[in-house]
Amino acid sequence: MTRLDHPATATGDAERDRRAERILDTASELLVAWGYRRVTIEEVARRSGVGKGTVYLHFHTKEVLFLTAVMRAQSVMTERLLQDMRADPARILPSSIARSIYLRIHEEPIIRAILTGDTDTLGTLSRTAPDHVGDLLEARERTLDTYFEVLREHDLVRTSPPVHLQRHALSAVLTGYLVIGPLTPYSTPDTETAADMLAHTVRSSFETGHHEDRLNEAVPRIIGLFQGLLERMNEEISRQKLT
Amino acid sequence: MTRLDHPATATGDAERDRRAERILDTASELLVAWGYRRVTIEEVARRSGVGKGTVYLHFHTKEVLFLTAVMRAQSVMTERLLQDMRADPARILPSSIARSIYLRIHEEPIIRAILTGDTDTLGTLSRTAPDHVGDLLEARERTLDTYFEVLREHDLVRTSPPVHLQRHALSAVLTGYLVIGPLTPYSTPDTETAADMLAHTVRSSFETGHHEDRLNEAVPRIIGLFQGLLERMNEEISRQKLT
DNA sequence: TCATGACCAAATAGATCATTTGGTCATGAA
DNA sequence: TTCATGACCAAATGATCTATTTGGTCATGA
Structure with a gap:
């Protein structure tokens, strides 16, 4: 469960992008396992080791998040x-x-x-x-x-x-x-x-x-x-x- | 709506079989229009011009009735x-x-x-x-x-x-x-x-x-x-x- | 600057009650 | 006697209301 000791501000675009990918990974995984309706943003956030608000710094809406996962x-x-x-x-x-x-x-x-x-x-x-x-x-x-x-x-x-x-x-x-x-x-x-x-x-x-x-x-x-x-x-x- | 003046006892196998076919007709029609779940036996009976119990004289259960319609x-x-x-x-x-x-x-x-x-x-x-x-x-x-x-x-x-x-x-x-x-x-x-x-x-x-x-x-x-x-x-x- | 979680309105799930429905059978017409 | 019928029952389904959850925002503070 615990991620980085320092969930510190993502320094640079590289770190930021890695985090986005991690969120997409989690979203994909849960989409297949639970189905779109049953997956909550909060769960995605928790499993990705970030705060809920952070997910919304990367994707406009829940819909867009999962559509992006699918496109990827x-x-x-x-x-x-x-x-x-x-x-x-x-x-x-x-x-x-x-x-x-x-x-x-x-x-x-x-x-x-x-x-x-x-x-x-x-x-x-x-x-x-x-x-x-x-x-x-x-x-x-x-x-x-x-x-x-x-x-x-x-x-x-x-x-x-x-x-x-x-x-x-x-x-x-x-x-x-x-x-x-x-x-x-x-x-x-x-x-x-x-x-x-x-x-x-x-x-x-x-x-x-x-x-x-x-x-x-x-x-x-x-x-x-x-x-x-x-x-x-x-x-x-x-x-x-x-x- | 009104059927025969005399919804009389189906004399002979011929009449009886015609009635069964009529019930199947109604069932098929409603199955397509409404879907299995929404169709009631009572409605099938009414539209076929027979009593509800009569339907059960021809088919064991609702399931069997509609399966038979499909098979036909x-x-x-x-x-x-x-x-x-x-x-x-x-x-x-x-x-x-x-x-x-x-x-x-x-x-x-x-x-x-x-x-x-x-x-x-x-x-x-x-x-x-x-x-x-x-x-x-x-x-x-x-x-x-x-x-x-x-x-x-x-x-x-x-x-x-x-x-x-x-x-x-x-x-x-x-x-x-x-x-x-x-x-x-x-x-x-x-x-x-x-x-x-x-x-x-x-x-x-x-x-x-x-x-x-x-x-x-x-x-x-x-x-x-x-x-x-x-x-x-x-x-x-x-x-x-x-x- | 930027990640975060408390916060809000809206949607969803739970609980409770009312209605409907599949299936039976006593009744009565023929 | 034969056989079609609709009242009847338990079980399932739907309606209604309440409690909880969830998507999305934003003031806060690291």
């Missing part, structure tokens, strides 16, 4: 996707991305809650999110559209359906695999197997046989695209962290 | 699928079935509620269903497994993944398309378009290029299969209708 989780996931892409060009393909997201979600319950619209843990957050970070959500949509356009230009995905339909289809399939588990009372395959099936589904319904060359050509653009989204997210996150 | 809706849907299959062999393919189910669900809110696990309209039904009709649910799983096996024997679907994984994948994709609509706050394509995308997804990830002959060979077996399931459902339905 997504930012981290995007960063991982980027790492993967840099290591292996094939990782830019939708099937690989879907697979990674699916697997990651099984160890990051926050993101699962977002994507599946889990109202118990998210509470009213799911309603109010668009009011606070609507721009970001739109940006994500646009990024995905451009993503498919780029893939298309390099003959890596089918060209038959319009781009926005492909995006919709990808969301639908991914969501389906995520939601089906808790929904059906009966036998579900283990995570790894399901992830492979998901990748198979996405691959066969979106992608073409890939040419190694065309793939490599596309990599920088795709990476740039997601890098842009990542920066947009981080920007939004630090915008929420006050002063 | 599924039975009707299965019947339609069978009609389609008889009219056109290609309708036995998973892509076509998925498409039909998806479209039908947009005009049959009951079934949507089931498949998407809509807890607001279904209430506690979703939890308790397996206790009452667990056998039927298992039968449906087995039927789907056999369905894929038959398709496989006629070279109509891929043979790479195990059958039960294919079933799981089909459920996942269909569920995804169903759930994604209410979930995402943003642009969704219109029903018909989404249905086509769904069919495309299912076709490209499960089916092979179909030989007309092989298709026709499979038709009778597939139809028999679903016919069996249909009978199993109707059997369960009439088992619930008392005496």
